[in-house]
Each structure stands twice: as structure tokens, then as C-alpha cells.
Amino acid sequence: MERPTSTFLLFIFFTIGLAKDEGRIIQQPTSSRLDAGSTATLDCKVENGQVSWYKNNVRLHVESRKRFKVFENNTLQIRNVRRTDNGVYRCSLGSIGAQANLTVFDRPLPPKIVLFCNQQYATVEWKTDTKSNISEFAIEFNSSYEPDIWMNVTGISGDKTRKRIRMSPYGNYSFRVKARNRIGWSKSSKVADKSCQTDAEVPRNNPRRVCTVNESPGTMVITWQHIPLNEQNGPNFRYIVSWRESNTYQSQNKKVKALKNPRLVINMVPIFREYLISVTSTNIRGETTQRRREWIGYSGENTPELIPKEFSLDPSKRLTSTSASFHWKAVDPNSLDMNGYFTGYKIEFWPRGGKKRISHNILLRDHLACNQTKTFFSKNHETNGEVINLRPFITYTAVVRVMNMKYSGPASNSVSFTTLEGVPGEIVVFYAKRRSAMWLLLQWYPPEEPRGVIRGYILSYKQQGEADFNKVSVKVKANFTQYNITNLRPGKSYDITLRAYTSVGEGNIRKIIEKTVPPPSGPKVIVHAIPNQNSINVSWRSKKPTHKYFVKYKESKSNVGWRESVKINSQNTIIKNLKSPATYKVQVIAVYSHGIQSPSDIEEVKLGDSNFYVSIRNDPYRPMKRYLVEAKGLSGDMKKYYIQYRTEKSFDWKSIGPINDKAGEFSLYNLKPRVKYFIRARAENRRNRTIYSNQTELVFGTLLKESTYSLRNSNSANFLTASMLLLLTVGKIVDTFICSTSLLYGANF
Structure with a gap:
């Protein structure tokens, strides 16, 4: 019997992994040799990514080192390099890397020393870093006399490692060594473990520069140069001072302690005699073996008795x-x-x-x-x-x-x-004692140093800014100390100089700058056209009143010059028999003493018919405290207008506005009750020409019956006034309000 057969299909799956591209280094760092204190730059350029830096295989944490910095292109920078920065630096990108050596040449390290002592000499031996290229050594030593002062023995060749040094007697010496290369000196080595001590000996030298000081009669003060401690060679150091007159052989002597500023005062000696003086050094071992030297000195002087x-x-x-x-x-x-x-x-x-x-x-x-x-x-x-x-x-x-x-x-x-005369000194006090608009009264005092007989003064002056040829000079007699310069211009500054003179010549110039009194400001003028009379009413007010005025006027478009009125004593006048319609320019001149004139601003006024007027009505919500004012009859080329008002006693107009079209009302409020105000409109056309309306009177706080006032009366002279009486009864209260208006034709500038 056959076995049943089966067919199997075997599937085998392979997983293939793709290797990640780690990039590559396209510029490697290069090795460098630098002196200490310079800046090292190590480049490491890669195609992509950020590298890590290592020193001697230890990763560098740059963020914690102030001298180290890594840039965006992975370049490593080390500022102020020092010996400790020596090493191998590697930049790493994943599994790949590149490295370079950094060698820093710094000052040598301190040598290590060994000291050997005998009675008079110290032998110093040392060892040092053979890589530092030493060029010179220096031995430093101090003594127990001056432990804070280190003395140097320099010029020792860099290939030497020992030096024999002679020491002074009676001292305790310490030693240290330092080395130098082309970068500089190293720090001093540690002081040798032991010190060298020497025994006392007699002093080697006597003091130098022995002198006498001329202090007082009957004394002789001897001074000399101090022997320093390291040359005294033993304890109990003293000076033996000997002296004798130069014409005798009998000497005296005295021991003096060792001081930094040694001196010996000898009393009871003759006046100004010559002496031979010697100073000898001695200590516990005895006097110096150096030959004693005699110095020449003198006792103190006295006042001479000779008379020329x-x-x-x-x-x-x-x-x-x-x-x-x-x-x-x-x-x-x-x-x-x-x-x-x-x-x-x-x-x-x-x-x-x-x-x-x-x-x-x-x-x-x-x-x-x-x-x-x-x-x-x-x-x-x-x-x-x-x-x-x-x-x-x-x-x-x-x-x-x-x-x-x-x-x-x-x-x-x-x-x-008595010395001869000279030129005088400068005049110190010189000023303007009084002044006006056209003169300066000058005052001065004679020079503090006349240096002779003052013959007179030369006074010169000119207006500032003018050329020197306009200078005026006058001579003033010597007995005058005032002078009044006249015919000056009001409000101008003058350069004024003054100098005195003697028979020898002129003295120094004293210059001052003085200013005359400025003229009073011109009057403030209001002009009004009188309707139907071809006349202009002119009123003005001056801050400084005077009794003399005159009015100038001319037709604006005429070539005829200014016409002047006769002098006027009042502050109001009427100019009659003018053309109409026409525009006139008007100016008021105030005349003060000495002929000083102060002109007003030029005003323009237009004669002829005008439909430009002001409409005033009570505000329906607050009829007794607010008025609505509007300009009427503006022509088509007017672009804006203002409302102006003033009190009866003021000539200064205050403005409200502007309104930039021909329709619009202004609110008039917060004025003084029961005070008469004059109100007018001022309009500007597109060519910036100004037109003024008629002027209207308003007693603030009255209730108006009509909103427009443009009354004309050919019989009026200065101001045409219409008074209206309105009797209103509200409840049981009857109030009377009066509003009077004066209609005057405005001026067209």
C-alpha cells in the first residue's frame, strides 16, 4: 500500500537593512605649533552632520570652557593657548574621525634648585625642563637686612646649571632661580630649603660725601652718606667723626650711632673757619681697613659787618x-x-x-x-x-x-x-551810567596805574556790524570822567572803546558793548469804514502814551505815495473825502521826545458796499449764557472763516475757528456778563487774502430779538448804533434786555 504523498511550498523571507549614510570628512584638522597666548584654530569640515571633539581621547565639553568655542562649520577655536592645551585633538563623525597635534611653546617651568654654603660663597645648582629652549637664567637672593627686597644676578647662560655667588659678612641669605626662553621669564622657583649665613667682619668702606651745612653762627654741622646695613658687616656699627682746623694738627673726635640720615652738630666753634673732617666706619670687629680720607668743611657764617x-x-x-x-x-x-x-x-x-x-x-x-x-x-x-x-x-x-x-x-x-613816564594802564571801571533811545552817558574812573600824568582820554564808538571807517573818535580832557554820546539809533548795540594817554603814548584799550533803549512798540490800530460817507474811522492805543500822533494813508492799488495827516493829540481821527469803492492802507505813527517815531502795523480797509456780515442768535437751550454766531454773505472763493471778538476797552481781538466751509455756527460763551463786546468775522479766500465783516456790538447776557443785524444810517458819524428794546414776560418775571449794534464795513487786505 502506497503512502499518500503531499506537496509543501516553503516560503523563506529575508529582511534586508539599508546602511545609514554617516557622511565623510572633507577637510581634516592640521597639526600646529603656537606660542602661548595666541589663538589655535582646528578645522574639520564634513558633508553633513555635527562632529564631536576629543582631546587625548577624552571628549571636550566646550560649553564649560570659556576659551574653547565650536562654530557652525565644526571649527574648534582655542583662545589664549597655554602649556596645558598640548595634546592630540580629534574630530569624530560617527565611526570616522580625523586628528591633529597641538604643540604650545610656553614660558619655562620654574627650575628646581640645590644650595651649598661656605663662609663667603654660596653655590646654587638647578635643573629645568630641557624642552623649553632656555636662553638665560637669573639667580634671585635676599638678606635678613631687607627680606622683602630680592636682588638679581642675571646674564647666566642657558647651558649653565650652577653659579657661585659671593655674600657679604654678617648676613642670612636665601636664594631662588628663574629661567627665560624666547616666550619670556618663568616664575621664580621655590626658595632653597636652607639659607646661607656669614660671620661678622670689619666694615669694608668709610662713608662718602662728607660735607658741612651752613646753619647758624658758632656751630658746625657735619653730614655724610649713610652706610647701608648689608655693608656694615657686623653688629654695634658706629661712625667715628674727627675734625680739626686746617691750620692746626690737634683734632677732636666723637662716635655717632648709625642712622639713615647721620649728622653731627658741633657747638662753640669760631665763625666761618675751614676744617679738615674725617668719618670712619667701625663695628664689633673693629675699624675698617680702608684708608681714612680728610674732607674740607666750614663752620657757620654770621652777618657781614661791611657796608658798601x-x-x-x-x-x-x-x-x-x-x-x-x-x-x-x-x-x-x-x-x-x-x-x-x-x-x-x-x-x-x-x-x-x-x-x-x-x-x-x-x-x-x-x-x-x-x-x-x-x-x-x-x-x-x-x-x-x-x-x-x-x-x-x-x-x-x-x-x-x-x-x-x-x-x-x-x-x-x-x-x-622816580622812574620816567610810561603809557597808562587799562581803565578798569567803564560803563554806561544812563541811557536813552538816542544817547548813552558813559562813566569811568582813571586807570589804577596812570604811569605818568594823564593828558586825556580817547573815546571811540561805532554801531555793531558796521565797518571801522564808521567809527567816531573824540578826545576827552583829563579832568573829565563822563561823556555823553548822542545821535544814536534806538535799540542798537554799540562797540565803545576808551584809553588814556600820557606824553609818552596811549595806554591799553578798554572795550565795552552798550545798547540804547529800544523805541516803544507802535500803537495798536482799529480802522472802520464809515458807510455812505467815503470816510475811515481810525482808533488806536499806545502802551506809552504821547501827545503827538499822525496818520499815514494811501490807496492800495495807486502809485501815489503816502499822505500824512496833521499831528493829532487824541487817539482817534476820521479820514474823509476818500474814493469809493476802493481799498486803503492806514498806519499810525507815534512821535516821542527827541523825534523818536514808533509806527503801527499797516492796516487795510475797504470802502464800498459789502454783504458780508455777522449773524448772532441766542442758543435755544441756554439762551442767556450761550450765543450762536455765524458769518453771512461769504463769496464763492472764500475757503474758511473765523469769529473774532474783543471788549469795549481792549484793542486785542480773540479768534474762534476756523470753519472750513461757508455754513456753520460758532458757540460763544463764558464771557463776562453785562460787558459790551465787539464781534466780527474774518474770512480767507484761496489766495490767502483776508476780508473782515462789519462789527457788531453785544452786551453779554441779553436776549436777542433778531438774529441778523445789518443796519445802515447815513446820518451816523463814527459808529452807527441801533438799540432795540425787548420786553419779555415769563411767568411773573419781566426782564429788560438791550442789544445795540454798530455796523461798520470791514477791511479787505
């Missing part, structure tokens, strides 16, 4: 305004009465009445220097002198004295003289 004779003005030289020359008989400079070392003469002088004396030294030879022998001086030496910088035309008194190095002797006979 025959002191007088030098006849061979001219006396000037600032200088004087003198002559006198010579003294014996080598006399014992000089009480010191003769150096010359001193001329003292002072002005009459002055307490302070001025000195002029005439030095004939220098003071004695340290260790200098005095010399004899000729009796036939120079005996004349000149003093300068004197003040002109001043009486002075002068004397002469002989001088040694410290003192001046008694005064000679005195000489009085």
Missing part, C-alpha cells in the same frame, strides 16, 4: 620808565668782617609808601660746594647793577648790601629816584 660806600644812580646809564642802574664802591671780600664766604651784593628797593621790599641779587661767585677750598676774591671786582620791571612814574628808594652765602650785611646809604 658811595651808593648812587649810575650816571653812565639812562634811567627809564622800568629800569634803573646803580654804582657803589667795592668792599674787601677777603676781610674777616665778611664773617663768611663773599658771594656778591644785594640791591633792595621799594616804592614810596610801600612796606614790601624787593631784592635783586648780584652774584659774583657761586657758593662753596662740598669739599671745596675757599679762594681769595679780587678787591677790584664789579660794583654796579641794574634793577628791572619797575613801574613807570613811581618814586622808589634803594639800598645795597654785601652778601655771604647765608646772610646780608647792613644797608648802604639810600637813593631815591
